[in-house]
Amino acid sequence: MVEFGGFDMPLQYTTIREEHIAVRTRCGLFDLSHMGEVRFSGDQALDVVQRLVTNDVARLEVGGALYGVMCNEEGGIVDDVVVYREADGYMVVINAACRPKDVAWMGEHSADCEFKDIGDSVALLAVQGPRAVGLVTTLCPDDVASLRPFHCRDSTVAGVRASVSRTGYTGEDGFELYVDAADAPGLWDSLLEAGRPEGLIPCGLGARDTLRLEAGLRLYGQDMDDHTDPYSCALGWTVKLQKGEFIGKPALLELDPAHPPRRFIGVELQGRAIARHGQQVVTVGQEAGVITSGTYSFTLDHSIATASLAGAVAADAELSVDIRGTAAAATVVPLPFYRRPKGA
Numbered sequence: 350m351v352e353f354g355g356f357d358m359p360l361q362y363t364t365i366r367e368e369h370i371a372v373r374t375r376c377g378l379f380d381l382s383h384m385g386e387v388r389f390s391g392d393q394a395l396d397v398v399q400r401l402v403t404n405d406v407a408r409l410e411v412g413g414a415l416y417g418v419m420c421n422e423e424g425g426i427v428d429d430v431v432v433y434r435e436a437d438g439y440m441v442v443i444n445a446a447c448r449p450k451d452v453a454w455m456g457e458h459s460a461d462c463e464f465k466d467i468g469d470s471v472a473l474l475a476v477q478g479p480r481a482v483g484l485v486t487t488l489c490p491d492d493v494a495s496l497r498p499f500h501c502r503d504s505t506v507a508g509v510r511a512s513v514s515r516t517g518y519t520g521e522d523g524f525e526l527y528v529d530a531a532d533a534p535g536l537w538d539s540l541l542e543a544g545r546p547e548g549l550i551p552c553g554l555g556a557r558d559t560l561r562l563e564a565g566l567r568l569y570g571q572d573m574d575d576h577t578d579p580y581s582c583a584l585g586w587t588v589k590l591q592k593g594e595f596i597g598k599p600a601l602l603e604l605d606p607a608h609p610p611r612r613f614i615g616v617e618l619q620g621r622a623i624a625r626h627g628q629q630v631v632t633v634g635q636e637a638g639v640i641t642s643g644t645y646s647f648t649l650d651h652s653i654a655t656a657s658l659a660g661a662v663a664a665d666a667e668l669s670v671d672i673r674g675t676a677a678a679a680t681v682v683p684l685p686f687y688r689r690p691k692g693a
Contacts, residue, residue: 351554353383353445353446353554354383354444354445354446354448355383355445355448356382356383356445358380358383358553358554359380359551359553359554360553360554360555361553361554361555361556362550362551362552362553363550365553365555365556365559366647367550368550368551368552368553368555368556369552369556369559369560369647369648370647370648371478371548371549371550371552371556372477372478372519372521372552372556372560373478373479373521373560373647373648374478374479374548375478375479375480375547375548375549375550376476376477376478376479376480376481376484376523376544376547376548376549377476377477377478377519377549377550377551377552377556378474378475378476378537378540378541378544378549378550378551378552379474379475379476379477379551379552379553379557380472380473380474380533380537380551381473381474381475381525382471382472382473382474382530382533383445384442384443384444384445384468384473385442385443385444385445385447385448385451385452385466385468386440386441386442386443386466386467386468386471386473386527387440387441387443387451387452387455387464387465387466387467387468388435388438388439388440388441388464388465388467389438389439389440389441389459389462389463389464390437390438390439390462390463390465391438391461391462391463392462393461393462394438394439394462394463395407395439396461396462397458397459397461397462397464398432398439398441399592399593399595400458400594400595400596401419401455401458401595401596402417402418402419402430402432402441402595403417403418403419403420403579403587403588403589403595403597403598403601404416404417404418404432404587404588404589405589405592406432406434406439407592409432409434410434411434411435411436412434412500412501412502413433413434413499413500414431414432414433414434414499414500414501414514414516415431415432415499416429416430416431416499416516416587417429417430417431417432417587418430418573418579418584418587418588419451419454419455419596420578420579420595420596420597420598420600420601421575421596421597422596422597422599422600423576423597423600424578424579424597424600424601424603424604425574425575425576425577425578425597426569426573426574426575426577426578426579426582426584427447427450427451427454427575428443428444428447428450428451428569429444429567429569429573429584430442430443431516433501433512433514438462438463440467441455442473444569444570446569446570447569447570448466448468452466458596469530470529470530471527471528471529471530472527472528472529472530472532472533473525473526473527473528474525474526474528474533474536474537474540475517475518475523475524475525475526476523476524476526476540476544476549477517477519477521477522477523477560478519478521478522478523478549479521479522480544480547480548480549481521481522481523481524482494482522482523482524483547484540484543484544484547484549485506485513485523485524485526487543488506488507488539488540488543489504489505489506489513490504490505491504491513493513493515493524496513496515496524497515498515498516499515499516500514500515501513501514501515501527506526506528506536506539506540507535507536507539507540507543508539509528509532509535509536509539510528510529510532511526511527511528511536512526512527512528513525513526514526514527518557518560518561518564518566519557519560519561519564520560520561520563520564520566520685520687520688520689521560521689522689558642558644559644559645559646559647562642562643562644562646562653562655562686563646563648563649563653563685563686563687564685564686564687564688565615565655565684565685565686565687566685567582567584568642571626571641571642572613572641572642572655572657577611577657578600578601578604578609578610579601580601580604580606580609580610581609581610581611581612581613581657582611582613582641582657583613583684585606585609588601588606590602608661611638611657611658611659612638612657612658612659612660612661612662613641613655613656613657613658614655614656614658614662614681614684615653615654615655615656615681615682615683615684615685615686616630616653616654616655616656616668616670616679616680616681616682617649617651617652617653617654617679617680617682617686618643618651618652618653618654618670618677618678618679619651619677619678619679619680620652620677620678621645621652622652622670622672622675622677623643623644623645623652623672624640624643624652624654624670624672624677624679625640625643625672626639626640626641626642626643627639627640628640628643628670628671628672629670629671630656630658630668630669630670630671630679631668631669631670631671631676632662632666632667632668632669637658637659637660637662637668638656638657638658638659639656639657640654640655640656640670641654641655641656641657642654642655643655646686646687648687649686649687653682653686654670654679655684656668662681663681664681664683665680665681665682666680666681667679667680668680668681
């Protein structure tokens with residue numbers, strides 16, 4: 350157990366490797382109730398959320414969701430978020446470690462609509478893996494299997510009222526289940542019992558981190574922060590400059606998306622060396638940047654990492670990472686490191 354975002358969270362239940370492989374080959378169950386949720390409602394809710402988020406929220410239909418970032422006036426990322434369009438407004442999911450500052454930031458810019466932090470009343474469970482959809486389908490009266498990626502619908506799961514979402518953070522298919530906090534323990538038990546024949550096991554933060562890194566997904570506080578613009582962490586696709594005004598747009602207009610201040614790349618390391626956040630990346634004997642995230646890939650059976658570099662680097666370029674005084678050889682590779690097989 351570790352402290353994370355004000356919660357006591359499981360780093361692992363068994364081993365990170367066992368839980369990681371379960372999600373890649375069968376299915377795993379995550380308790381993500383530490384994540385924050387806020388709700389915007391009222392006639393001006395769209396305008397407020399549109400101003401806060403770089404992506405184009407106006408294109409969302411009811412039941413739709415999108416990924417985006419919130420920027421400060423300098424173009425740095427306040428947080429990365431998922432926005433859900435509800436019948437009477439928007440729910441935005443924020444990172445646990447950012448919850449206090451996010452709530453303050455959003456509240457400061459939400460005078461024109463009703464804004465509420467609902468994180469304490471909402472719990473979030475996620476079922477991820479090749480067998481996840483089949484498992485949840487057996488517990489749900491509605492056809493959630495036909496739910497498109499980045500969409501959600503209200504239903505029940507094992508008799509518990511839930512908003513069933515299909516976004517994910519592991520590189521695998523599956524569902525996120527938003528429920529009343531009081532209903533979460535019973536639903537957790539029901540999912541574990543129903544999923545036991547399918548090989549479902551509980552998974553902690555450790556496996557969640559190794560899974561998301563294989564899928565090339567960002568982690569706030571490591572791959573991006575208040576001083577990182579979206580282009581410098583390869584999230585320029587979430588910036589819709591044509592949609593109108595939003596916080597940070599003037600600063601982002603000063604940047605060239607094709608030549609951002611920094612380059613975000615994937616690297617693989619030779620041997621058993623594992624790169625960690627903050628370690629130096631070296632090329633041609635000169636410091637080129639830093640590692641943002643690194644781990645050993647249980648799926649690929651070698652070490653992987655993402656890095657932020659001060660300049661461009663060629664594909665397949667040879668680099669090294671300074672790991673406690675030892676130069677570990679590394680090669681630039683495309684992101685993501687892992688893609689779910691088609692049809693899986």
